[in-house]
Amino acid sequence: MSMREMTYGEAVKEAIAEEMRRDPTVFLMGEDVGKAGTVFKVLAGLHDEFGDDRVIDTPIAEAGLVGLGVGAALTGSRPIVDIMFGDFITLAMDQIVNQAAKLRYMSGGQARVPLTIRSTMGAGRSSAAQHSQSLHAWLAHIPGLKVAIPATPADAKGLFKSAVRDDNPVVIYEDKMMYALKGMVPSKENYTIPFGQADIKREGDDVTLIATSSMVHVALDAAHTLAEQGISAEVVDPRTLVPLDSETLIDSVVKTTRAVIIDEGHKSFGITGEIASVVYRGAFDYIDAPIVRLGAMDVPVPFSKPLEDATIPTATDVVNAVREMGIEKA
Amino acid sequence: MSIPAEILIKMYRAMLRIRRFEEQIWEVYTSGLMHGLAHLYIGEEAVAVGVCAALRDDDFITSTHRGHGHCVAKGGDLEAMMAEVMGRVTGHCRGKGGSMHIADMSVGILGANGIVGGGFGIATGAGLSAKKRGTDQVAVCFFGDGASNQGIFFEVMNFAAIWKLPVIYVCENNHYGEYTPTASVTAGERIADRALPFGIPGTTVDGSDAIAVYGATAEAVARARRGDGATLIECDTYRYRGHHVGDPGEGYRPKEEIEAWMAKDPIERLRKKIVADDLASEAELDAEMREVEREMENALKAAKAAPYPDVAEVKKHVYA
Numbered sequence: 001m002s003m004r005e006m007t008y009g010e011a012v013k014e015a016i017a018e019e020m021r022r023d024p025t026v027f028l029m030g031e032d033v034g035k036a037g038t039v040f041k042v043l044a045g046l047h048d049e050f051g052d053d054r055v056i057d058t059p060i061a062e063a064g065l066v067g068l069g070v071g072a073a074l075t076g077s078r079p080i081v082d083i084m085f086g087d088f089i090t091l092a093m094d095q096i097v098n099q100a101a102k103l104r105y106m107s108g109g110q111a112r113v114p115l116t117i118r119s120t121m122g123a124g125r126s127s128a129a130q131h132s133q134s135l136h137a138w139l140a141h142i143p144g145l146k147v148a149i150p151a152t153p154a155d156a157k158g159l160f161k162s163a164v165r166d167d168n169p170v171v172i173y174e175d176k177m178m179y180a181l182k183g184m185v186p187s188k189e190n191y192t193i194p195f196g197q198a199d200i201k202r203e204g205d206d207v208t209l210i211a212t213s214s215m216v217h218v219a220l221d222a223a224h225t226l227a228e229q230g231i232s233a234e235v236v237d238p239r240t241l242v243p244l245d246s247e248t249l250i251d252s253v254v255k256t257t258r259a260v261i262i263d264e265g266h267k268s269f270g271i272t273g274e275i276a277s278v279v280y281r282g283a284f285d286y287i288d289a290p291i292v293r294l295g296a297m298d299v300p301v302p303f304s305k306p307l308e309d310a311t312i313p314t315a316t317d318v319v320n321a322v323r324e325m326g327i328e329k330a
Numbered sequence: 331m332s333i334p335a336e337i338l339i340k341m342y343r344a345m346l347r348i349r350r351f352e353e354q355i356w357e358v359y360t361s362g363l364m365h366g367l368a369h370l371y372i373g374e375e376a377v378a379v380g381v382c383a384a385l386r387d388d389d390f391i392t393s394t395h396r397g398h399g400h401c402v403a404k405g406g407d408l409e410a411m412m413a414e415v416m417g418r419v420t421g422h423c424r425g426k427g428g429s430m431h432i433a434d435m436s437v438g439i440l441g442a443n444g445i446v447g448g449g450f451g452i453a454t455g456a457g458l459s460a461k462k463r464g465t466d467q468v469a470v471c472f473f474g475d476g477a478s479n480q481g482i483f484f485e486v487m488n489f490a491a492i493w494k495l496p497v498i499y500v501c502e503n504n505h506y507g508e509y510t511p512t513a514s515v516t517a518g519e520r521i522a523d524r525a526l527p528f529g530i531p532g533t534t535v536d537g538s539d540a541i542a543v544y545g546a547t548a549e550a551v552a553r554a555r556r557g558d559g560a561t562l563i564e565c566d567t568y569r570y571r572g573h574h575v576g577d578p579g580e581g582y583r584p585k586e587e588i589e590a591w592m593a594k595d596p597i598e599r600l601r602k603k604i605v606a607d608d609l610a611s612e613a614e615l616d617a618e619m620r621e622v623e624r625e626m627e628n629a630l631k632a633a634k635a636a637p638y639p640d641v642a643e644v645k646k647h648v649y650a
């Protein structure tokens with residue numbers, strides 16, 4: 001397969017551009033997505049190609065913005081709505097949870113809501129409590145929504161294209177710390193990744209590290225360190241939370257008999273708890289150590305750097321967790 | 331409107347303090363001593379200062395992401411503010427909030443806000459509480475032109491109108507929300523007109539003129555204290571710098587436009603007025619500048635020397 005190197009941000013932009021070229025009903029709207037190309041500058045150039053009609057700057061009004069997206073999706077358009085920071089999704093929660101997610105079901109299967117909401121997540125930029133949250137668990141909790149959370153440029157491109165083509169509302173989360181991350185991306189125009197397919201990012205035998213979004217890279221770092229210590233870690237990335245590829249996660253833990261789950265959402269009532277229960281049930285007879293969950297500390301994200309750093313899981317945390325699992329090397 | 335000389339000089343000094351604080355933030359930020367986002371208020375000083383000069387210490391304000399000016403004007407401490415934006419434990423919020431969340435409840439600063447429109451509910455609720463508690467306190471809600479398109483703005487004006495709440499909505503119309511010109515995303519001639527359907531008075535003032543802002547606010551405060559309810563004041567203003575440190579502020583804003591606004595600088599303007607009216611001499615105003623300079627230097631020195639919070643503090647203050 002022919003591949004090209006690009007950044008995560010470029011992959012997202014390319015996915016949107018290709019889908020807009022392919023399907024005239026696709027358009028993008030959001031705050032400063034036009035000439036500015038978003039505040040992260042990730043979509044710079046899209047407006048030049050598609051113009052005001054299809055790359056639309058909106059008022060600062062998240063509830064209305066998403067509401068319009070729902071209505072447009074319901075009536076033959078395929079909108080992509082941009083919510084700059086994941087924290088601001090809370091302002092549009094009624095539109096997402098009570099409207100977008102439920103229209104198909106409530107209408108007895110009549111409605112289709114092919115809406116893509118793209119937003120960001122992740123701490124680490126000293127942006128404090130209202131610009132750093134990872135709230136993807138909120139949305140994964142709601143039947144009727146799909147949630148994708150790509151960790152690499154290739155996954156970002158493939159999943160984004162699938163999101164746009166999906167006939168359901170999809171929320172796709174980009175970690176803003178990853179925009180400059182480089183990786184190889186398949187060149188072919190129709191490169192998509194189906195939802196519900198986890199990806200084994202590194203193979204191993206002794207322990208499974210199940211990680212999402214930027215935490216995949218934390219897990220890969222940890223796996224590297226562990227390898228130097230003679231422990232072989234497998235890194236599995238679910239890539240989409242809804243639908244969740246339980247089978248791949250369970251199979252990996254059946255093989256390794258141990259798991260650490262790492263996600264940047266708050267630990268309590270979140271993604272790691274859900275995945276742990278899926279794995280416990282599926283791999284119960286094979287598990288040799290209590291599953292460890294690592295998530296953002298259960299506090300609002302603090303501004304001050306030393307405090308903020310303490311709230312996000314690190315590769316060291318992962319390594320320490322694994323080392324306490326009593327893995328005996330032959 | 332004739333305003334006592336001491337208030338004019340106080341306003342001049344307050345504007346200088348904001349300007350110097352913000353210039354200092356620029357330095358601190360670009361030299362790597364500060365992280366995160368820093369939205370500077372340079373050019374808009376007359377709004378915060380004109381409004382807050384008409385308030386009492388026990389009145390309330392809610393602020394925005396561009397909040398340093400409001401906090402200085404309402405009585406925030408320069409040293410504690412500087413320490414806060416640098417994430418130090420001596421900051422107003424012990425380093426937990428940072429630039430976008432500075433709060434000093436002791437002087438009625440209910441908090442800057444990272445959410446555009448985040449202050450609407452809080453300010454209106456503070457007005458409701460003042461009324462319930464039978465005080466004559468008022469609450470001021472600072473917000474941007476961009477925030478005026480959030481739905482909650484219309485919800486709170488309705489509340490304030492039906493219950494005659496002592497709230498003053500102060501719109502800082504600086505003609506841009508981030509990189510988007512206000513006119514391209516905002517219906518109607520004036521944001522002030524948005525009050526009219528609610529029966530709330532709405533006026534537009536020159537936001538580079540501290541005296542005009544003070545006058546409009548004093549009138550709104552008197553009305554609120556009398557029990558006659560809310561007012562919306564739209565202040566026509568401009569930020570000299572980019573949306574935040576890191577945005578050069580050009581490209582999306584015509585050079586001539588920036589220059590035209592800088593030519594009617596609010597600080598220079600008040601200074602000229604004070605001197606022309608013989609309320610203070612150039613020398614006296616220069617002395618004010620030196621005094622502010624000294625204060626700023628001390629604040630910066632103290633903030634730089636202050637420690638970061640102990641990591642053990644990270645779990646503190648989640649609950650009361």
Ligand SMILES: Cc1ncc(C[n+]2csc(CCOP(=O)(O)OP(=O)(O)O)c2C)c(N)n1
Nearest residue numbers: 088396444445446474475476477506507508
């Ligand atoms: C709910 C919400 N949406 C979007 C943002 C991102 N954002 C931060 S400042 C800003 C522009 C605000 O414009 P305005 O209200 O006019 O204030 P100004 O920056 O011009 O002072 C935007 C869109 C945010 N912080 N909160």
Ligand SMILES: [Mg+2]
Nearest residue numbers: 474475506507
């Ligand atoms: Mg503005």
